[in-house]
Amino acid sequence: MYRDFLKRWFDLVVGLAALLVLSPFMLLLTVLLFLANRGTPFFFQDRPGYREKNFKVIKFKSMNDKRDANGKLLPDNLRLTNIGRFIRKTSMDELPQLFNVIKGDMSLVGPRPLLHKYLPMYSVEQRRRHDVRPGITGWAQVNGRNSINWTEKFRHDLYYVEHLSFQLDLKILWLTVLKVLKREGVNQSQNRPMEPFNGYN
Numbered sequence: 001m002y003r004d005f006l007k008r009w010f011d012l013v014v015g016l017a018a019l020l021v022l023s024p025f026m027l028l029l030t031v032l033l034f035l036a037n038r039g040t041p042f043f044f045q046d047r048p049g050y051r052e053k054n055f056k057v058i059k060f061k062s063m064n065d066k067r068d069a070n071g072k073l074l075p076d077n078l079r080l081t082n083i084g085r086f087i088r089k090t091s092m093d094e095l096p097q098l099f100n101v102i103k104g105d106m107s108l109v110g111p112r113p114l115l116h117k118y119l120p121m122y123s124v125e126q127r128r129r130h131d132v133r134p135g136i137t138g139w140a141q142v143n144g145r146n147s148i149n150w151t152e153k154f155r156h157d158l159y160y161v162e163h164l165s166f167q168l169d170l171k172i173l174w175l176t177v178l179k180v181l182k183r184e185g186v187n188q189s190q191n192r193p194m195e196p197f198n199g200y201n
Helices: 002-036 082-089 097-103 116-121 126-131 150-163 166-182
Strands: 042-048 054-060 107-109 135-137
Touching: 002 054, 002 082, 002 097, 002 107, 002 166, 042 116, 054 097, 097 135, 107 166, 126 150, 135 166, 150 166
Parallel strands: 107 135
Antiparallel strands: 042 054
16 A cells, blocks of 8 residues: 555655755755856756666756866866765755655655666666665665665665565655764765676675
């Protein structure tokens, strides 16, 4: 009942409420990122969602588009803006995904949407992470996030798919708030995400 019907209503109600409460702050971030990134405050990227259907994930853009003399983008660490570093450390770059939730591409809780290039590398079991909508946060995120390896990350994703419930979603949302406040599970010292998945797990 919850998986097939009530979860979507939960996402809509909580997502709209969160967007209403956070909209003044998100508007301020949009203006600051507009100035820092020369007119492009948002980052859009194709990701596979529920049943591997494509959608565009939206995030606040943490890096500018500065290029070298040959027109090639500079390394990530040279393009990461000061405000971009801040929103990454505090996970605020994920806030625009509330629009993805309201639209129905994502859920508040579920496996994080990864890149399309990983799809051919998944095992049969790993592909089951797409049996539910991807989430802004998930079981893997509250159990290590970027500090765990891909094997553990997929194991947590599959645990969520198999045990999805209202109680588990509430637990994950609560733990997410605590993790964000403590800034746990992020490779902050290097200011870069986890190593790419290479299909060896």
